[in-house]
Amino acid sequence: MLELKNVSFTVDDDGGDEKEILRDVSLKVEDKKFVVITGPNGGGKSTMAKLIAGIEKPQEGRILFDGQDITDLGITERARLGIGFAFQQPVRFKGLQVIDLLRIASGKDFSVQEACDYLSEVGLCAKDYIGREVNASLSGGELKRIEIATVLARKTRLSVFDEPEAGIDLWSFQNLIRIFEKMRREIHDSSIVIISHQERILRIADEIIVLKDGRVDQQGPADEILPKVIGTEAAVDTCTRLR
Amino acid sequence: MLEMDQIQKRILEEVADLHDVPIGAYNLRANGKSVGRNSTADIDIQSKADGSGLDITIKDGTKKQSVHIPVVISASGLTEKVYNDFHVGENCDVLIVAGCGIDNCGAQNSEHDGIHRFWIGKNSHIKYVEKHYGSGDGLGQRILNPQTEVYMEEGSSMEMEMVQIKGVDSTDRATTAKLAADAHLVVRERLMTHGVQKALSTYHVTLEGDGSSADIVSRGVARGSSYQRLDLKITGDAACSGHTECDSIIMDQGKILAVPSLEANSVDAMLVHEAAIGKIAGEQLTKLMTLGLTEAEAEEQIINGFLK
Numbered sequence: 001m002l003e004l005k006n007v008s009f010t011v012d013d014d015g016g017d018e019k020e021i022l023r024d025v026s027l028k029v030e031d032k033k034f035v036v037i038t039g040p041n042g043g044g045k046s047t048m049a050k051l052i053a054g055i056e057k058p059q060e061g062r063i064l065f066d067g068q069d070i071t072d073l074g075i076t077e078r079a080r081l082g083i084g085f086a087f088q089q090p091v092r093f094k095g096l097q098v099i100d101l102l103r104i105a106s107g108k109d110f111s112v113q114e115a116c117d118y119l120s121e122v123g124l125c126a127k128d129y130i131g132r133e134v135n136a137s138l139s140g141g142e143l144k145r146i147e148i149a150t151v152l153a154r155k156t157r158l159s160v161f162d163e164p165e166a167g168i169d170l171w172s173f174q175n176l177i178r179i180f181e182k183m184r185r186e187i188h189d190s191s192i193v194i195i196s197h198q199e200r201i202l203r204i205a206d207e208i209i210v211l212k213d214g215r216v217d218q219q220g221p222a223d224e225i226l227p228k229v230i231g232t233e234a235a236v237d238t239c240t241r242l243r
Numbered sequence: 244m245l246e247m248d249q250i251q252k253r254i255l256e257e258v259a260d261l262h263d264v265p266i267g268a269y270n271l272r273a274n275g276k277s278v279g280r281n282s283t284a285d286i287d288i289q290s291k292a293d294g295s296g297l298d299i300t301i302k303d304g305t306k307k308q309s310v311h312i313p314v315v316i317s318a319s320g321l322t323e324k325v326y327n328d329f330h331v332g333e334n335c336d337v338l339i340v341a342g343c344g345i346d347n348c349g350a351q352n353s354e355h356d357g358i359h360r361f362w363i364g365k366n367s368h369i370k371y372v373e374k375h376y377g378s379g380d381g382l383g384q385r386i387l388n389p390q391t392e393v394y395m396e397e398g399s400s401m402e403m404e405m406v407q408i409k410g411v412d413s414t415d416r417a418t419t420a421k422l423a424a425d426a427h428l429v430v431r432e433r434l435m436t437h438g439v440q441k442a443l444s445t446y447h448v449t450l451e452g453d454g455s456s457a458d459i460v461s462r463g464v465a466r467g468s469s470y471q472r473l474d475l476k477i478t479g480d481a482a483c484s485g486h487t488e489c490d491s492i493i494m495d496q497g498k499i500l501a502v503p504s505l506e507a508n509s510v511d512a513m514l515v516h517e518a519a520i521g522k523i524a525g526e527q528l529t530k531l532m533t534l535g536l537t538e539a540e541a542e543e544q545i546i547n548g549f550l551k
Contacts, residue, residue, distance in 0.1 A: 053533055075532040084533070091530040094490065095462075096548030104544060105534045150534060 002029040002052065002158055002191070007061030009047055021047045023214045025061070029158070029207075034184045034192045036202050036222075038229060039211035045195045046088060048211065049162040052193070053085035054078040065158070082157035088166050088195075090147040093134045098146055101134055105153040118149040121182075123175040141172035148179060159183075161194045165201065173198075180204055202226055251315045254344030257376040259313040269311040270297055272325070274318045286310055286337075296326035296358075303332035303364065311340045314357065319349020319383045324356040333364035333396075342374035345385040345411070354386035361391075363426075366398040373403070377410030384412040393420035393428070397452065400427040407442065408435045408550065415443045424452030424481070432461040433550045436469035436497070445474040450483035450512065460488040464546050465497030474502040479512025489518040492549060 009022040022044045029035050037045050050056040051063065054075040063071045070078055079085075093101075102115045116126030122145040132138065134146065144164060151159050164180075165173055177200050183192060184204050194201055202208060208225040210218040218225050251273050268286035271279040282288045285305040289298045299310060312327060329339065347353045363369055377385035393401060407414060420428055428448060436442050448457045457477055465471045477485035489501045503516035523545050531541035 055529055055533075075529060076535060076537050079533050079535040087526075087530060091524070091526045093527055093545065094549055095551050096544065100544070100548060101534075104531060104536060107535060154534065 001031055001064075001066060002193075003027070003064040004048075004051075005062045005064065007048075007051065007058045007063065009044075009051060009056065009058045020214055022051075022058070025211075025214070025216055027209055027216055027219060029191050029193055031189060031191055032187050033206045034180075034187060034194075034204060035207045035209060036194045036196050036205040037209045037211055038196060038202060039217065043211040044214045045211050046162050049085070049160050049193070049195050052158075052160050053083060055085075079154075079156075084151040084154045084156035084159040086147045086151045086159070086161040086164060088162040090143040091134075092136055092138075092143070096134050097130070098132050098134060099130045101146070101150050102153050105150040107154075115153075118153045119146075121152060122146070122149045122179055124149075141168040144168050144172070145175070145179075148176075152183075155190075157190050159190065159192050161192070161196075163195050163197070165196060165198050173200075177201065177204075199230060202229070248317070250317045250346050254315040254317065254346055254376065254378070255313055257378075258315070258342030258344040258374045259311055259340050267309045267311070268299075272312070272314045274316055275321055275323050283308065288312075291326065291328075295324075296328070298328050298330065300330045301332055301335055301337055304334050305332065306334075306336040309338040309340065313341065314343040314355055316343070316345045316347075316353050316355060319347050319353055319381055320351030322352070322354040324358070326358045326360070329359065329361045331361065331363045331367050331369060333366060335364065335367040335369070337367075338370045338372070340372045342372070342376075343387055343389075344374075344376040345379070345387070347377070347379040347383045347385045348381040349379075350382045352384040352386055354384075354388070356388040356390070358390045359392070361393045361395075361401070363393065363395045363399040363401060365396045367396075368399070369401045371401060371403045373405050375407040375411050375414065377412065379410075385410060386413045387411050388415045390416070391418040393418070395420065395422045395426040395428065395455075397423045398425045399423075401429070403428070403430045403432075405430065405432040406434075408433065409437075411440065411442070412438075413441050417445045418447075420446075420448045420457070422448070422450050422452060422455040422457065422483075425454040426452065427455065428457045428459075430457075430459040430461075432459075432463075434461065434463040434471060434473075435466070435546070435550060436464070436471055437466040438469060439467065440469040442470070443472045443474070445476075446487075447476045447478070448485065449478045449480065450485055451480050453482040453511075455481065455483045457483075457485045457487075459486070461490070462549060463489075463491040463499065464494065464550060465491065465499050466494045468496045468498075470498045470500075472500045472502070474504075475516070476504045476506070477514055477516075478506040478508065479514050480508045482509060482511035483513070485512070485514045487516045489516075491520045492546065493520055493522055 007025045010018045013019040099115045119126040205222040268283045285302045287300045343355045475487040491499045501518040503518045505514040528541045
């Protein structure tokens with residue numbers, strides 16, 4: 001189980017003033033739960049994902065994972081405890097191949113066949129991708145799916161996905177939904193946290209947390225929260241809102 | 244039967260991926276002497292009359308054969324200059340593996356300067372692999388200064404894989420190539436320097452014939468206080484296409500000078516160069532750390548991938 005207790009996070013803005021991103025946020029992600037964190041842009045969602053993975057550290061509050069205080073642990077230590085993280089903008093590497101990333105993720109020198117299984121899971125034809133470099137030759141949608149495959153290959157206790165739908169086309173999005181529906185069915189002992197604006201992803205959730213202005217605005221079972229957020233500002237992206 | 248000690252065998256494995264005597268044509272040179280040689284029906288290896296090196300002659304139509312000419316040096320204070328000339332006939336398809344490894348545990352410098360010249364006949368394809376490696380804890384430097392000259396006839400092609408990853412204190416490598424019509428040259432260079440090592444690498448490729456092309460990609464990593472200078476030049480004298488790419492990762496107090504240059508002497512020459520130098524991106528380290536690697540392990544993975 002993951003627990004955030006009274007977590008606050010501020011950054012210095014361009015003018016040198018402190019800007020509050022998260023204020024006194026407390027929440028729990030229980031085992032075997034599929035939790036979606038949603039809310040307007042700028043509400044602190046991605047920051048929260050980074051705080052969970054250890055990429056950022058809170059100025060106040062504690063983060064507990066399976067009862068252990070992990071607030072002061074680094075990225076590597078948290079990863080080794082079983083926290084997986086999929087980036088909103090997947091990172092490119094010159095020279096590293098897809099199979100290299102999958103092997104690093106799984107922590108073992110597994111076979112090409114095993115690597116192929118993970119790629120098939122995210123809807124990529126494995127033989128076309130296994131030897132590809134994770135570089136600019138891959139499209140945004142392909143990178144996104146490979147990013148998800150690296151998290152799947154880790155078999156972590158807690159997987160955090162930061163806006164998996166960002167930057168992918170409609171066709172890839174349909175596949176993405178299928179991947180997350182499958183993950184929900186096969187959740188076993190792990191739990192999943194997804195940062196998302198998408199109604200289709202919200203519909204898969206067991207629980208929904210709405211973050212707004214750096215605070216938890218609403219939190220509860222999906223069937224309770226979903227009707228309140230559908231069609232509201234919390235569930236649409238910036239472009240839609242500006243139209 | 245040739246005999247090598249354990250150190251020499253280890254170096255041989257590093258530079259030529261060989262565990263023992265290769266199959267096919269070969270000449271093994273250890274501590275300044277030829278210690279084993281084999282010519283085949285199609286590939287003839289002879290010492291030059293003045294003893295300065297080898298003449299390797301590959302008959303017309305020789306296909307799917309290989310030549311290994313590795314050099315290993317395990318003595319301190321040995322300096323040598325060797326001229327190896329490859330005369331490749333027409334319509335051949337041959338793999339040539341060269342390379343030099345120096346293990347210097349002594350106080351004196353050891354140096355090998357290999358001058359390789361290739362005359363590649365019409366429509367022949369050559370794959371050339373050259374690996375350089377140094378080891379040993381002595382104060383004496385390990386110095387390698389290879390020169391490669393390539394003359395390519397019509398329709399011929401050559402792939403060059405030039406690798407120097409570890410342990411060479413000082414290198415000044417120079418490669419020149421002249422390409423006739425429809426000849427194609429592909430170069431993949433990988434260079435890593437550490438400590439106070441210095442590596443200079445110069446390429447000058449001249450595209451003389453219509454339809455000729457060159458693609459030269461050099462990837463380098465400079466760690467510690469090492470220095471690299473990469474000087475990649477293509478001259479286009481005809482309706483040709485040329486591309487150079489110099490891509491470097493700089494670390495610690497390393498220094499890198501990239502000097503790509505292009506010269507077009509024909510209105511139909513299409514030449515492109517790219518050069519980039521930068522440190523490892525923070526987000527790359529972060530990504531691999533979220534997969535469970537330490538920062539140091541992540542750095543190694545990124546460099547290994549980059550130089551693969």
